[in-house]
Amino acid sequence: xxxxxxxxxxxxxxxxxxxxxxxxxxxxxxxxxxxxxxxxxxxxxxxxxxxxxxxxxxxxxxxxxxxxxxxxxxxxxxxxxxxxxxxxxxxxxxxxxxxxxxxxxxxxxxxxxxxxxxxxxxxxxxxxxxxxxxxxxxxxxxxxxxxxxxxxxxxxxxxxxxxxxxxxxxxxxxxxxxxxxxxxxxxxxxxxxxxxxxxxxxxxxxxxxxxxxxxxxxxxxxxxxxxxxxxxxxxxxxxxxxxxxxxxxxxxxxxxxxxxxxxxxxxxxxxxxx
Amino acid sequence: xxxxxxxxxxxxxxxxxxxxxxxxxxxxxxxxxxxxxxxxxxxxxxxxxxxxxxxxxxxxxxxxxxxxxxxxxxxxxxxxxxxxxxxxxxxxxxxxxxxxxxxxxxxxxxxxxxxxxxxxxxxxxxxxxxxxxxxxxxxxxxxxxxxxxxxxxxxxxxxxxxxxxxxxxxxxxxxxxxxxxxxxxxxxxxxxxxxxxxxxxxxxxxxxxxxxxxxxxxxxxxxxxxxxxxxxxxxxxxxxxxxxxxxxxxxxxxxxxxxxxxxxxxxxxxxxxxxxxxxxxxxxxxxxxxxxxxxxxxxxxxxxxxxxxxxxxxxxxxxxxxxxxxxxxxxxxxxxxxxxxxxxxxxxxxxxxxxxxxxxxxxxxxxxxxxxxxxxxxxxxxxxxxxxxxxxxxxxxxxxxxxxxxxxxxxxxxxxxxxxxx
Numbered sequence: 001x002x003x004x005x006x007x008x009x010x011x012x013x014x015x016x017x018x019x020x021x022x023x024x025x026x027x028x029x030x031x032x033x034x035x036x037x038x039x040x041x042x043x044x045x046x047x048x049x050x051x052x053x054x055x056x057x058x059x060x061x062x063x064x065x066x067x068x069x070x071x072x073x074x075x076x077x078x079x080x081x082x083x084x085x086x087x088x089x090x091x092x093x094x095x096x097x098x099x100x101x102x103x104x105x106x107x108x109x110x111x112x113x114x115x116x117x118x119x120x121x122x123x124x125x126x127x128x129x130x131x132x133x134x135x136x137x138x139x140x141x142x143x144x145x146x147x148x149x150x151x152x153x154x155x156x157x158x159x160x161x162x163x164x165x166x167x168x169x170x171x172x173x174x175x176x177x178x179x180x181x182x183x184x185x186x187x188x189x190x191x192x193x194x195x196x197x198x199x200x201x202x203x204x205x206x207x208x209x210x211x212x213x214x215x216x217x218x219x220x221x222x223x224x225x226x227x228x229x230x231x232x233x234x235x236x237x238x239x240x241x242x243x244x245x246x247x248x249x250x251x252x253x254x255x256x257x258x259x260x261x262x263x264x265x266x267x268x269x270x271x272x273x274x
Numbered sequence: 275x276x277x278x279x280x281x282x283x284x285x286x287x288x289x290x291x292x293x294x295x296x297x298x299x300x301x302x303x304x305x306x307x308x309x310x311x312x313x314x315x316x317x318x319x320x321x322x323x324x325x326x327x328x329x330x331x332x333x334x335x336x337x338x339x340x341x342x343x344x345x346x347x348x349x350x351x352x353x354x355x356x357x358x359x360x361x362x363x364x365x366x367x368x369x370x371x372x373x374x375x376x377x378x379x380x381x382x383x384x385x386x387x388x389x390x391x392x393x394x395x396x397x398x399x400x401x402x403x404x405x406x407x408x409x410x411x412x413x414x415x416x417x418x419x420x421x422x423x424x425x426x427x428x429x430x431x432x433x434x435x436x437x438x439x440x441x442x443x444x445x446x447x448x449x450x451x452x453x454x455x456x457x458x459x460x461x462x463x464x465x466x467x468x469x470x471x472x473x474x475x476x477x478x479x480x481x482x483x484x485x486x487x488x489x490x491x492x493x494x495x496x497x498x499x500x501x502x503x504x505x506x507x508x509x510x511x512x513x514x515x516x517x518x519x520x521x522x523x524x525x526x527x528x529x530x531x532x533x534x535x536x537x538x539x540x541x542x543x544x545x546x547x548x549x550x551x552x553x554x555x556x557x558x559x560x561x562x563x564x565x566x567x568x569x570x571x572x573x574x575x576x577x578x579x580x581x582x583x584x585x586x587x588x589x590x591x592x593x594x595x596x597x598x599x600x601x602x603x604x605x606x607x608x609x610x611x612x613x614x615x616x617x618x619x620x621x622x623x624x625x626x627x628x629x630x631x632x633x634x635x636x637x638x639x640x641x642x643x644x645x646x647x648x649x650x651x652x653x654x655x656x657x658x659x660x661x662x663x664x665x666x667x668x669x670x671x672x673x674x675x676x677x678x679x680x681x682x683x684x685x686x687x688x689x690x691x692x693x694x695x696x
Binding site for chain 2: 258
């Protein structure tokens with residue numbers, strides 16, 4: 001069941017039924033919502049995992065399904081990772097609101113199962129495969145620098161430039177990772193970093209989440225959420241206005257392979273940043 | 275000498291005669307049921323030499339009645355090996371391969387058609403080439419409109435007729451006319467109305483050539499002899515084309531000087547190249563409209579192509595039905611006007627080369643340009659790409675189709691990106 005509530009009045013606005021596993025939904029705009037979802041079908045030879053995005057607005061009579069990927073996991077794979085799979089999968093929205101980051105389940109014969117990290121341009125449906133992570137790894141996130149992606153396999157944290165196909169080590173050990181949409185502040189390997197300075201290290205097993213401006217950090221630890229205000233230096237806002245529009249246009253051209261990553265860098269109004 | 279001939283004939287025919295019951299078993303009944311066939315057989319070389327019905331039709335009467343046992347070229351091959359081999363090596367020998375498709379899943383399938391591509395009890399096709407236009411037809415249309423000609427691959431009777439063996443039939447140019455006439459390749463008409471045809475009509479074969487004289491010299495069954503282009507009008511590879519040209523010149527020089535003959539054929543080559551360029555220009559206009567999404571209807575909004583699905587098809591599998599008007603114009607250019615121009619050129623027929631062929635090609639190009647403008651105008655923004663994205667998409671599609679090379683693509687893309695930068 002998907003429910004839409006108005007936060008101020010506490011009024012339930014809409015309710016949609018959908019049979020399957022639901023992930024955390026996102027608002028693309030004031031009214032458009034997307035929710036990652038999975039449908040599982042069990043066969044004798046394995047479990048079919050069908051990943052979709054559900055799109056809806058408050059006026060939609062029912063969600064519209066947009067297929068992402070279908071894989072069949074071997075019985076042994078599903079038995080081993082069923083708790084991970086039952087959580088569904090997460091999608092991260094790029095700060096410019098035009099792309100999402102998600103992972104596909106993969107279980108090829110003769111190889112270990114894994115997840116493929118995929119960048120998807122929402123309006124064109126064009127995708128770019130960015131790398132692979134273990135099946136039980138935390139979901140990848142955007143770093144805030146163009147389309148740079150941060151992933152961890154639990155042992156180290158790496159950044160991936162999906163368009164150049166390059167990756168580099170960000171932190172030699174695992175631990176919590178979280179990035180504010182602008183890329184700073186951030187949590188890397190459990191350490192909160194602001195303006196290049198390490199502020200403090202979070203206890204093990206805790207996770208963090210930044211507000212959209214990065215001025216509030218919510219830390220989840222031992223079933224409790226802690227709200228930590230941060231003093232963040234003002235950064236120019238580039239997710240709105242002409243510059244952002246130009247950037248979105250170029251990103252669309254790049255996603256559709258009409259321009260190369262090199263063309264994109266040459267034409268981008270803010271090369272490297274958002 | 276008569277004794278030697280008799281012995282040789284007996285040795286040649288003995289396997290057939292030994293394997294087949296005497297024709298006498300069929301004749302009493304068939305003299306009543308199919309008297310005409312019996313009379314023709316009796317007058318034929320086969321009848322005179324005692325080659326019975328069974329030699330070609332087999333002995334299983336149930337199969338013969340059920341039409342499962344068709345008399346194919348395989349029945350003729352044991353005795354007529356040279357003709358059989360020459361036929362198989364020629365374009366007639368691929369009549370079905372160039373115009374066929376599995377009819378199993380079509381409505382009104384005629385089970386007798388299965389034997390064209392399959393051996394008895396075998397699912398493996400002997401031919402895997404399909405024809406989209408054939409697959410769009412009704413059963414009746416396939417039988418008369420397609421098989422009537424393309425069956426030449428496996429049917430000697432297609433030219434020789436069923437029971438007669440009189441060579442006068444197949445030596446007459448009219449025997450070619452059944453298939454080699456009409457809008458798609460009117461070779462018979464263009465020969466008939468050329469000087470060759472007129473002279474033949476007035477003075478006979480001693481003065482003027484027939485189809486057979488040039489294309490089947492000395493009784494050869496290789497009808498592709500001397501032809502330097504594919505059936506689609508594309509030049510054959512160098513060495514092959516040079517050899518075939520020499521073979522044709524050998525025939526021409528039987529009556530004409532070599533230089534005159536060479537010049538005539540080379541002029542036709544140039545007309546072919548010029549005409550192909552006109553067709554290519556028209557084809558590119560249609561693809562450009564497809565890229566812009568303005569064909570009316572677009573392939574995704576009409577019954578799908580039997581072989582390619584909901585895509586634009588302008589190659590040899592182009593259809594003349596369930597397409598847009600501009601594609602229908604292109605079809606007539608490619609399949610009718612282009613064929614008339616080039617075949618008219620090689621057959622030295624001025625009217626077919628010019629008015630029925632080349633002039634029509636040029637006028638259709640006018641129509642196609644005009645229809646393209648109309649479609650673009652009707653579709654406004656969609657038709658003319660005002661955005662950089664639209665322009666880049668068109669450019670990318672043109673490169674993917676090979677219309678422009680990498681260098682030209684980069685240059686044009688650079689111009690668009692320069693505008694985008696400003």
